[in-house]
Amino acid sequence: MADHTRPSDHAYLSDHTRPTDPARPADHAGDRAPAPGAPAPRAPAVSGAPAVSGASAADDAFICLEGVEKVFDVRRRTGLLRREKHQVRAVDTLSFTVRRGEVVGYIGPNGAGKSTTIKMLTGILTPSGGRLRVAGIDPARERARLARRIGVVFGQRTTLWWDLPLVDSYRLIRRMYRIPDDTYRANLDRCVELLELADLLDVPVRQLSLGQRMRGDIAAALLHDPDVLYLDEPTIGLDVVSKARVRRFLRDLNTRRGTTVLLTTHDLTDIEQLCHRVMVIDHGRLMYDGPLAGLHESGASERTLVVDLEREMPPIDTGGAARVVRTEGPRQWLAFPAGRSAAPLVARIAADYPLVDLSVREPDIEAVIAEMYAGRPTARPAS
Amino acid sequence: MHTGRLYALVAVNGFRRHATYRIATAAGVFTNSVFGVILTYTYLALWHERPHLGGYDQAQALTFVWLGQGMHMVVAAMGGGFEDELIERIRTGDIAIDLYRPADLQGWWLAADAGRAAFHLLGRAVVPMAVGALLFDLALPADPLRWLAFLTAVALGVAVSFAIRYLVALSAFWLLDGAGVAQVAWFTGLFFSGMLLPLNVFPGALGEVARALPWSALLQVPADVLLGRHTGRDLLATYAFQAAWAAALLAAGRLVQSVATRRVVVQGG
Numbered sequence: 001m002a003d004h005t006r007p008s009d010h011a012y013l014s015d016h017t018r019p020t021d022p023a024r025p026a027d028h029a030g031d032r033a034p035a036p037g038a039p040a041p042r043a044p045a046v047s048g049a050p051a052v053s054g055a056s057a058a059d060d061a062f063i064c065l066e067g068v069e070k071v072f073d074v075r076r077r078t079g080l081l082r083r084e085k086h087q088v089r090a091v092d093t094l095s096f097t098v099r100r101g102e103v104v105g106y107i108g109p110n111g112a113g114k115s116t117t118i119k120m121l122t123g124i125l126t127p128s129g130g131r132l133r134v135a136g137i138d139p140a141r142e143r144a145r146l147a148r149r150i151g152v153v154f155g156q157r158t159t160l161w162w163d164l165p166l167v168d169s170y171r172l173i174r175r176m177y178r179i180p181d182d183t184y185r186a187n188l189d190r191c192v193e194l195l196e197l198a199d200l201l202d203v204p205v206r207q208l209s210l211g212q213r214m215r216g217d218i219a220a221a222l223l224h225d226p227d228v229l230y231l232d233e234p235t236i237g238l239d240v241v242s243k244a245r246v247r248r249f250l251r252d253l254n255t256r257r258g259t260t261v262l263l264t265t266h267d268l269t270d271i272e273q274l275c276h277r278v279m280v281i282d283h284g285r286l287m288y289d290g291p292l293a294g295l296h297e298s299g300a301s302e303r304t305l306v307v308d309l310e311r312e313m314p315p316i317d318t319g320g321a322a323r324v325v326r327t328e329g330p331r332q333w334l335a336f337p338a339g340r341s342a343a344p345l346v347a348r349i350a351a352d353y354p355l356v357d358l359s360v361r362e363p364d365i366e367a368v369i370a371e372m373y374a375g376r377p378t379a380r381p382a383s
Numbered sequence: 384m385h386t387g388r389l390y391a392l393v394a395v396n397g398f399r400r401h402a403t404y405r406i407a408t409a410a411g412v413f414t415n416s417v418f419g420v421i422l423t424y425t426y427l428a429l430w431h432e433r434p435h436l437g438g439y440d441q442a443q444a445l446t447f448v449w450l451g452q453g454m455h456m457v458v459a460a461m462g463g464g465f466e467d468e469l470i471e472r473i474r475t476g477d478i479a480i481d482l483y484r485p486a487d488l489q490g491w492w493l494a495a496d497a498g499r500a501a502f503h504l505l506g507r508a509v510v511p512m513a514v515g516a517l518l519f520d521l522a523l524p525a526d527p528l529r530w531l532a533f534l535t536a537v538a539l540g541v542a543v544s545f546a547i548r549y550l551v552a553l554s555a556f557w558l559l560d561g562a563g564v565a566q567v568a569w570f571t572g573l574f575f576s577g578m579l580l581p582l583n584v585f586p587g588a589l590g591e592v593a594r595a596l597p598w599s600a601l602l603q604v605p606a607d608v609l610l611g612r613h614t615g616r617d618l619l620a621t622y623a624f625q626a627a628w629a630a631a632l633l634a635a636g637r638l639v640q641s642v643a644t645r646r647v648v649v650q651g652g
Contacts, residue, residue: 122483124479124483126645148485152480154479157475163400164400172389172392176484176485176486
């Protein structure tokens, strides 16, 4: 919509700016097409990811933030009666755009400003400065009008009515959003089928498990056919099966209906399986905007190889391919660059040591981000 | 039209939510009946010493007692309505969910509280009243129009009560913990609604002030309507008194709501 310059998908927005096309390790070069501005996502991670519909051809910025700020006044007691007023910048000159049909991961440490951003996008918080548009609407001014076009799921809260059967919440939502009967029927049927809600419709929400309630909440956010869905930690606290079900549903939603999705999460797998693009925010500023693979590189993040030997031994010598970051009896933790294949390392260890078992652990988002800020790899065995 | 249907559905759900808790309702009815008996003997002692206190004869005074027990939950004179939930939602930040919906916050909760009041009228008022009428000699009218006039006054009383409690709940936006304000409001409600003693009993300036405050719309006014102390033009003036308080307090609630949602931080991540 707005004709403002969009940062290239590869731009590093932090102070740790690196050359746009850093020399990559040879064994990683084939992973990605290096064409700037049109990054091919890392092949294995997003192979089943949405084929974005024709909408993406036009560069219409569906969500658009330009220099958005949110400043909170905080009063702190400094004496018996004295109070000091100071300001907290929860969001600081934040600019980004999201096109229609994109699935974007929005990540950052706790208190980074993620939820504040989402609250501004829904219109329940008014920005202190800057310009913000969703579907061409200023959320804070026309909250009710925008509400009909957005769906929101807060993982830690519920939009459902605690004492009532699930289906009663849906009936209320139907009236609230003035959903036409046939649309309501079709959407409910689809959600019930894909999210496996059929047996739950008559159960009071307070009796649902966390995973069931989350599926119920996601359905509730989609009954009115929103153009964009904000998901705040949609898989938090869910078991593996429930997580997989939720992810499958979201992928399908984006592929079939072209729903734009903005997702905050602490679960790297959510991002890997759903998002083409990741935005990292910290201290209210955008630190990174690009594909997930690039995020791994920019932080020089590390994967961890957990090796079980037959007996306790001195730290494994890999000839510089990995560092031993922890040992515990016969088990050793080795860190190696996330972009590099584990195969040569494993082969080498298997040849030189009495190997019993091993596993590879992906870095979690906190680790990736922490390393990104530190600017150098740090020892951080996932355990 | 559409909006009306939404709020009607909200009210129905408010009714059904409270109807879910049957054992709690039965326990409440029992408690109200016990308190009714205790208060009855207190009033009997009082009216024995001072017949026609506040202009009520003994049967009317006892009717007032049992109306108080019956209406206690209906007009939520001492809280027990939506406000605890709203305070909790503000404190935990769940209010965010209510705010992004395309529905009016005040209208939504008013509808929900109306549904609750309707349930409490059936579930918590009828039985204690019947118990009182069975055990003691009450001055209940036979005229169905009088009962209709009474129910109208009760409905207006619920609106006033809602408006007060809405303001109490919104204070949580600033205080984070609305419990203190809620407690003060409950004690005020207990006394100034006439739940302890009819406001007509109090002489002089205190009595005048007590009868002019909004809480008198909760119990004192509906009770006097049922007892036939307001009829004809006086009845209309009584309704106007209740409606004026409801309108003023609802408007104040809207004002506070708009300030709260514009300026105040929504709690939690």
